[in-house]
Amino acid sequence: IEEQQDSRLLSILEDVHYADVAEIANEIEEDQATYLIKLLDSDKTSDVLTELDDDVREAILKNLSSKEIAEELEELDTDDAADIVAELPKEIVQQVISEIEDRDHAEAIVDLLRYEENSAGGLMAKELVKVNENWNVLTCVKEMRTQAENVTRVHSIYVVDDQDILKGRLSLKDLLTTSTTAPIKDVYIPKVDSVNVNEKPEEVARIMSKYDLEAIPVVDEIGRLVGRITIDDIVDVIKEEAEKDYQLAAGISQDVEADDSILDLTRARLPWLFLGLIGGVGAAAIMGGFEEMISKHAILFFFTPLIAAMAGNVGVQSSAIIVQGLANDDLKGSISNRLVKEILLATLNGLVLALVLLFFTWFWKGNFPTALAISISLIAVIVVAGIIGTFTPLFLHKRGIDPAIATGPFITTSNDIFGILIYFWIAKLILGI
Amino acid sequence: IEEQQDSRLLSILEDVHYADVAEIANEIEEDQATYLIKLLDSDKTSDVLTELDDDVREAILKNLSSKEIAEELEELDTDDAADIVAELPKEIVQQVISEIEDRDHAEAIVDLLRYEENSAGGLMAKELVKVNENWNVLTCVKEMRTQAENVTRVHSIYVVDDQDILKGRLSLKDLLTTSTTAPIKDVYIPKVDSVNVNEKPEEVARIMSKYDLEAIPVVDEIGRLVGRITIDDIVDVIKEEAEKDYQLAAGISQDVEADDSILDLTRARLPWLFLGLIGGVGAAAIMGGFEEMISKHAILFFFTPLIAAMAGNVGVQSSAIIVQGLANDDLKGSISNRLVKEILLATLNGLVLALVLLFFTWFWKGNFPTALAISISLIAVIVVAGIIGTFTPLFLHKRGIDPAIATGPFITTSNDIFGILIYFWIAKLILGI
Numbered sequence: 001i002e003e004q005q006d007s008r009l010l011s012i013l014e015d016v017h018y019a020d021v022a023e024i025a026n027e028i029e030e031d032q033a034t035y036l037i038k039l040l041d042s043d044k045t046s047d048v049l050t051e052l053d054d055d056v057r058e059a060i061l062k063n064l065s066s067k068e069i070a071e072e073l074e075e076l077d078t079d080d081a082a083d084i085v086a087e088l089p090k091e092i093v094q095q096v097i098s099e100i101e102d103r104d105h106a107e108a109i110v111d112l113l114r115y116e117e118n119s120a121g122g123l124m125a126k127e128l129v130k131v132n133e134n135w136n137v138l139t140c141v142k143e144m145r146t147q148a149e150n151v152t153r154v155h156s157i158y159v160v161d162d163q164d165i166l167k168g169r170l171s172l173k174d175l176l177t178t179s180t181t182a183p184i185k186d187v188y189i190p191k192v193d194s195v196n197v198n199e200k201p202e203e204v205a206r207i208m209s210k211y212d213l214e215a216i217p218v219v220d221e222i223g224r225l226v227g228r229i230t231i232d233d234i235v236d237v238i239k240e241e242a243e244k245d246y247q248l249a250a251g252i253s254q255d256v257e258a259d260d261s262i263l264d265l266t267r268a269r270l271p272w273l274f275l276g277l278i279g280g281v282g283a284a285a286i287m288g289g290f291e292e293m294i295s296k297h298a299i300l301f302f303f304t305p306l307i308a309a310m311a312g313n314v315g316v317q318s319s320a321i322i323v324q325g326l327a328n329d330d331l332k333g334s335i336s337n338r339l340v341k342e343i344l345l346a347t348l349n350g351l352v353l354a355l356v357l358l359f360f361t362w363f364w365k366g367n368f369p370t371a372l373a374i375s376i377s378l379i380a381v382i383v384v385a386g387i388i389g390t391f392t393p394l395f396l397h398k399r400g401i402d403p404a405i406a407t408g409p410f411i412t413t414s415n416d417i418f419g420i421l422i423y424f425w426i427a428k429l430i431l432g433i
Numbered sequence: 434i435e436e437q438q439d440s441r442l443l444s445i446l447e448d449v450h451y452a453d454v455a456e457i458a459n460e461i462e463e464d465q466a467t468y469l470i471k472l473l474d475s476d477k478t479s480d481v482l483t484e485l486d487d488d489v490r491e492a493i494l495k496n497l498s499s500k501e502i503a504e505e506l507e508e509l510d511t512d513d514a515a516d517i518v519a520e521l522p523k524e525i526v527q528q529v530i531s532e533i534e535d536r537d538h539a540e541a542i543v544d545l546l547r548y549e550e551n552s553a554g555g556l557m558a559k560e561l562v563k564v565n566e567n568w569n570v571l572t573c574v575k576e577m578r579t580q581a582e583n584v585t586r587v588h589s590i591y592v593v594d595d596q597d598i599l600k601g602r603l604s605l606k607d608l609l610t611t612s613t614t615a616p617i618k619d620v621y622i623p624k625v626d627s628v629n630v631n632e633k634p635e636e637v638a639r640i641m642s643k644y645d646l647e648a649i650p651v652v653d654e655i656g657r658l659v660g661r662i663t664i665d666d667i668v669d670v671i672k673e674e675a676e677k678d679y680q681l682a683a684g685i686s687q688d689v690e691a692d693d694s695i696l697d698l699t700r701a702r703l704p705w706l707f708l709g710l711i712g713g714v715g716a717a718a719i720m721g722g723f724e725e726m727i728s729k730h731a732i733l734f735f736f737t738p739l740i741a742a743m744a745g746n747v748g749v750q751s752s753a754i755i756v757q758g759l760a761n762d763d764l765k766g767s768i769s770n771r772l773v774k775e776i777l778l779a780t781l782n783g784l785v786l787a788l789v790l791l792f793f794t795w796f797w798k799g800n801f802p803t804a805l806a807i808s809i810s811l812i813a814v815i816v817v818a819g820i821i822g823t824f825t826p827l828f829l830h831k832r833g834i835d836p837a838i839a840t841g842p843f844i845t846t847s848n849d850i851f852g853i854l855i856y857f858w859i860a861k862l863i864l865g866i
Binding site: 236256266269270276277294295301302310319331341344353408 | 450452578642644663664665667668671672678679682684689690695698703706707709710713714717720724728735736738742743745747749750753754757761764774778781782786790840842846853
């Protein structure tokens with residue numbers, strides 16, 4: 001279909017949502033996608049561009065002239081436009097910006113470029129409806145109409161004073177129901193949540209989802225209204241956070257997808273596997289140190305994978321619960337309470353599991369002392385693993401490091417080593433060798 | 434402070450956001466929380482109730498009369514009210530409903546109770562602004578004002594025909610800018626995304642976040658408008674989904690939090706640990722079968738934790754990427770391509786790791802053939818683990834089972850066993866024993 005039948009293609013794509021066009025563009029060849037983008041109206045393609053995979057977008061933009069890129073940018077909200085400009089090669093940025101006809105729009109984009117990507121400023125858009133507290137309702141409605149031209153969706157009407165300081169918000173409902181001559185001062189709601197431009201995206205997400213907000217105004221250091229963040233951007237932040245935590249827990253270090261190249265995937269996976277290798281070599285070295293036991297108690301060696309697996313699993317379980325509690329900000333109580341709780345919990349789990357193991361080993365080899373030694377070691381290993389799993393994320397969090405890295409290979413590896421060490425020590429002690 | 438100083442308490446809490454009051458109520462004693470709720474206006478407490486932890490809410494509701502509960506429900510949107518009613522003991526539901534003064538509100542709540550919790554119907558609220566396509570703009574604005582009384586936030590104005598069939602939507606902007614006598618028929622936008630009442634919440638979340646929607650209308654089987662879902666409910670769905678996947682990956686089977694009781698936490702964690710125990714016992718049994726090798730090649734046994742850890746890590750990595758790809762619906766290409774890719778990837782990772790291991794083992798024990806055997810087995814184990822990790826979630830997904838259970842202890846355990854079996858087989862083959 002891709003060959004020349006422009007008009008047919010156009011009529012087919014006309015009714016397709018931009019997100020679906022983006023999905024198609026992601027899957028076809030680069031030059032075909034470029035062709036498609038050039039064919040369609042910039043009204044639609046601009047939205048398509050924001051939805052494309054990074055690498056596809058980069059390839060397409062390379063084939064567009066500065067003027068064509070500028071046209072796309074004009075159709076976009078300032079936050080999306082700024083994101084695209086930030087990805088452009090430095091040498092063409094200036095030219096692209098100068099080609100944007102709407103100077104206010106260009107200024108807003110340039111303003112947004114100043115903010116760090118990983119902050120509220122990097123997320124916000126300049127499009128918003130704001131009114132001065134000294135206006136009356138009629139002026140306000142008139143002003144709103146002009147402003148609303150540039151704003152796709154009106155979330156809230158923000159009220160500012162002459163210095164642009166955010167004072168409150170106005171509800172559409174109140175505006176519709178009060179007399180047209182009433183001054184805004186008398187009708188606006190002086191309570192409004194806002195975030196500072198330097199706030200972290202995760203914190204903005206937490207505030208917005210806690211208070212069920214659909215948009216939040218962003219203010220600078222002295223309280224001036226500089227932009228607004230909408231919930232759809234926050235949905236992306238929440239999803240990315242969750243994906244990152246999930247990948248960290250699974251031992252994948254970069255943000256990769258199943259369809260990335262083998263080299264990218266290797267780079268993301270190899271470091272964690274390497275950590276596992278070091279852990280395994282450590283475990284082997286420990287076992288080598290207990291080699292003299294092998295002739296009398298070979299069975300001890302058979303259970304090392306079990307011990308390692310249990311230590312790893314318990315560690316991941318405890319740390320995952322703490323990581324989630326930290327992320328949701330709902331951890332209560334003191335550290336020592338948590339310690340007691342985790343020890344009780346681990347002992348309970350350990351007792352049940354050790355009892356099962358005791359009977360199995362006893363029947364298998366008929367040697368009760370060895371079976372008992374293995375089971376008691378298992379309890380000790382589980383308790384230590386639980387403690388390490390609980391405290392590693394708490395410790396990292398206190399030091400300002402993302403506690404999510406504590407789940408996954410990191411905790412598994414360290415627990416493997418500790419587990420096996422404890423296991424052989426205790427077994428040696430009990431069996432008196 | 435909690436003792437009697439009502440007026441002081443009231444004045445303090447007056448300016449506190451309901452989500453913060455809920456946080457306080459979650460932390461204090463049950464009877465104090467009940468006291469607090471009774472003290473405050475139902476206008477505020479109703480919102481507090483929706484934000485409380487399940488167990489705290491249950492305890493508080495038990496201490497309220499049917500009339501008091503009905504008052505709270507009247508202040509809530511129908512979706513939140515229905516959620517609370519669904520949690521009430523059956524015997525008092527009827528009484529509570531009959532105490533609700535606003536009959537339309539009561540009817541809407543009862544309607545919502547009919548829908549399954551895990552569906553679009555269970556998520557939606559009845560509050561929405563709808564207009565008939567046969568009205569003109571003036572009637573429409575008048576009608577909207579009355580309807581808007583019951584709706585906290587107006588997202589979209591939905592247009593229906595005489596049979597209540599959803600026809601399209603109306604933008605506030607267009608409404609403000611067209612002449613008041615124009616019929617709605619001529620100004621509405623006939624394209625509107627909607628979901629069926631039986632749609633799964635995850636699918637609704639996918640659609641809303643893909644198309645950046647802030648509200649989506651819900652229609653029944655014949656296209657009648659029955660409710661709407663807003664993005665704040667979807668944010669909760671997305672978060673819960675992410676938490677569930679994360680917990681499954683970490684081997685925690687129920688939705689628990691760090692502050693739940695030890696018994697709850699044990700119930701959530703023990704089953705997966707038990708799975709790990711069985712895996713460990715299986716691994717021990719396999720090693721027992723190779724016991725005759727222990728005298729000559731004890732070193733083989735030292736590396737079993739390493740082999741098990743590698744098999745587990747690789748399995749979790751591959752499955753996590755597939756699980757995420759399935760969740761985001763962005764897996765492309767055929768199964769056989771994916772197979773080839775995973776094998777290449779695993780081989781590449783395996784080669785690098787095996788090479789490191791080879792040198793380490795060689796220098797440690799000075800026995801090249803054994804070192805080579807261990808390293809070659811490692812490659813084989815990594816490749817098999819990668820294949821199992823890739824295909825288990827794909828297989829589960831095809832069978833309609835949540836692929837997320839494939840990550841975590843499940844894959845770790847099976848890969849431990851397979852890994853150790855393959856390791857000893859290949860080592861035996863190479864060393865010719």
